[in-house]
Amino acid sequence: MIQRNKISFAICALAICNTLSSNAQSILPPVIDWHGKSEALIAKPNNPWITAAEKSDFVSTPDYNTTMSWLKKLSAASPLLTMISIGKSVEGRDIFMVIASTEKNITSAALKHSGKPLLLVQAGIHSGEIDGKDAGMMLLRDIAFGNKKDLIKNVNFLFIPILSVDAHERSSPYNRPNQRGPQNMGWRTNAQNLNLNRDYAKLDTKEIRAVIKVINGYDPVLYMDIHVTDGADYQYDITFGGLGLQGNSPGIARWLEEIYKPSADKDLKANGHIPGQLLFALNDRDFSQGNILIAGGPRFSDSYGNLRHMASVLVENHSLKPFKQRVLGTYVLLESTLQLLAREGQSLKAITKADRAIRDAKVPMAWKVPQMENAVNFERLADIQQSANPAIAPDSMVFAGIASRLVKSSVTNADYIEWLGKPVTEKIVNYKGTEPIDFITRPKGYWIPASCEEVIERLKLHGIKMDIITQPREVVVEMYRIENAKLEDENHKAQPYEGHIQVSGTTKSETRKQLFPASSVYISTDQPLGDLAMMLLEPTSKDSYFSWGFFHSIFQRTEYMEAYVMEPMAKKMLEDSPALQKEFEEKKAQDKVFADDPNAILTWFYSKTKYYDERYLLYPVGREL
Numbered sequence: 001m002i003q004r005n006k007i008s009f010a011i012c013a014l015a016i017c018n019t020l021s022s023n024a025q026s027i028l029p030p031v032i033d034w035h036g037k038s039e040a041l042i043a044k045p046n047n048p049w050i051t052a053a054e055k056s057d058f059v060s061t062p063d064y065n066t067t068m069s070w071l072k073k074l075s076a077a078s079p080l081l082t083m084i085s086i087g088k089s090v091e092g093r094d095i096f097m098v099i100a101s102t103e104k105n106i107t108s109a110a111l112k113h114s115g116k117p118l119l120l121v122q123a124g125i126h127s128g129e130i131d132g133k134d135a136g137m138m139l140l141r142d143i144a145f146g147n148k149k150d151l152i153k154n155v156n157f158l159f160i161p162i163l164s165v166d167a168h169e170r171s172s173p174y175n176r177p178n179q180r181g182p183q184n185m186g187w188r189t190n191a192q193n194l195n196l197n198r199d200y201a202k203l204d205t206k207e208i209r210a211v212i213k214v215i216n217g218y219d220p221v222l223y224m225d226i227h228v229t230d231g232a233d234y235q236y237d238i239t240f241g242g243l244g245l246q247g248n249s250p251g252i253a254r255w256l257e258e259i260y261k262p263s264a265d266k267d268l269k270a271n272g273h274i275p276g277q278l279l280f281a282l283n284d285r286d287f288s289q290g291n292i293l294i295a296g297g298p299r300f301s302d303s304y305g306n307l308r309h310m311a312s313v314l315v316e317n318h319s320l321k322p323f324k325q326r327v328l329g330t331y332v333l334l335e336s337t338l339q340l341l342a343r344e345g346q347s348l349k350a351i352t353k354a355d356r357a358i359r360d361a362k363v364p365m366a367w368k369v370p371q372m373e374n375a376v377n378f379e380r381l382a383d384i385q386q387s388a389n390p391a392i393a394p395d396s397m398v399f400a401g402i403a404s405r406l407v408k409s410s411v412t413n414a415d416y417i418e419w420l421g422k423p424v425t426e427k428i429v430n431y432k433g434t435e436p437i438d439f440i441t442r443p444k445g446y447w448i449p450a451s452c453e454e455v456i457e458r459l460k461l462h463g464i465k466m467d468i469i470t471q472p473r474e475v476v477v478e479m480y481r482i483e484n485a486k487l488e489d490e491n492h493k494a495q496p497y498e499g500h501i502q503v504s505g506t507t508k509s510e511t512r513k514q515l516f517p518a519s520s521v522y523i524s525t526d527q528p529l530g531d532l533a534m535m536l537l538e539p540t541s542k543d544s545y546f547s548w549g550f551f552h553s554i555f556q557r558t559e560y561m562e563a564y565v566m567e568p569m570a571k572k573m574l575e576d577s578p579a580l581q582k583e584f585e586e587k588k589a590q591d592k593v594f595a596d597d598p599n600a601i602l603t604w605f606y607s608k609t610k611y612y613d614e615r616y617l618l619y620p621v622g623r624e625l
């Protein structure tokens, strides 16, 4: 009886909750009716390999167990498909990958040896943005048992159906209120509440570590990461691209712009889709002030790929288009990509090889564009809009938009956008940050002391080649003393970000003869991942291990002198040096706080003795010039 009462209370509470938060799906902006040739890709109801999403008429998407047991069955039934685990999540789920290949031997070495271009596609890095999984399942079915076998005749295809496997099971109809289906969506961050698409540089998560292992093992010629947008309304259903003219792989960037994009656009259009470039509203609301293309740094999959000279395509399907339309568009894009790689894969390989041979004498640590992740910093965007800086080069584009109007809110009293569902074509400003900034001179290599175990381990995981010394070695290196350190994130907020307290500061160089103990490592920058090594090891890089907080221990001074030692010593130092006496008097005159702080005064004298901790604020990585 008591239990029944409890249950009815729970149901009642749930009912109230549902009434209070009305269904977001019914509030979304109007949808434009869509039909396209790609609808013919949907399996007939009597097809024994119909996918769960097709069966539901794209109302829902299958859970992890259903997805994996279906793919296991499919792989077992086809000699063209093999399913392997590439790692386990923190909650113990296997992260599976399907290898589609006509090769008999499908080890990474054998596939590399085959000489065929290899495409790596991952879905569900943000597990609620799951279109890639359902599209990939359909495509693999058609490769195995339909009429698409030829797609892998000259290309090897690796497909990760769900990357963020734990978050995929944190499924709910309430997870992505701005997205039009499926009815059950996974969570954005993994079980540790970390965003996998901010983890490519630091490598905290098992999921991204698993992907990097695949990248290092199979060396894909093209890497695709499939998402669904949030934000503004427009006509495009499938938006995708590389970094444009930003980034460290000029040949690859041109190939993506000039070869890949036109080819994929053509195929998407021929199948009834509306392809577009990656779109990010400058004002984070609508496109009245233009679009801006962002290079976010190697914490993101596309920037990371670019930095290691691997063609990388970010796909952002439009969240306000129906799930069916998005999945079918993704299928077309995948098929188009495989077809293009069969034709142009070798040319991309050659271009990739050339980009990997570049050793610029100076490497930019950033590109001049505002940070726009999470909450947009309107102040900085306003600066950009008003700036006459040619770095933020405006260009214009013909934009297939959706009409909107500003509505006065009765809740906040501010204006908000209402999307009206009517297509409009307009010319808008298209900002591109193409100016590299914060250049660092390329050293011959980096010396990392054995004490930085965790950083060395992560550099190894990236596939960066290193020499480990077995005997201590004294080396003349340039080292940085960190000044003006601030423990805050890039938006100047002193709060944790992705589980880290970030730090920034300025660097002052010192030339030192430094002893590196046995087990220290040397990393030459004369390697294809040399630029990546620089981005991870230069403290001024926003994605360096320094910035992510892996070197916080240098901010602590651990040895000290007692006053009964320091007082007489300071007195003697003043007697011995009139210059020091003068400097001391001037400092006191200029700095009242210092003059009134006996501790600060003694520390000042201490810092001028040989007893002072000379490693205080010293970034322990050495640059060999």
Ligand SMILES: [Zn+2]
Residues within 6 Å of the ligand: 126, 129, 227, 228
């Ligand atoms: Zn995403």
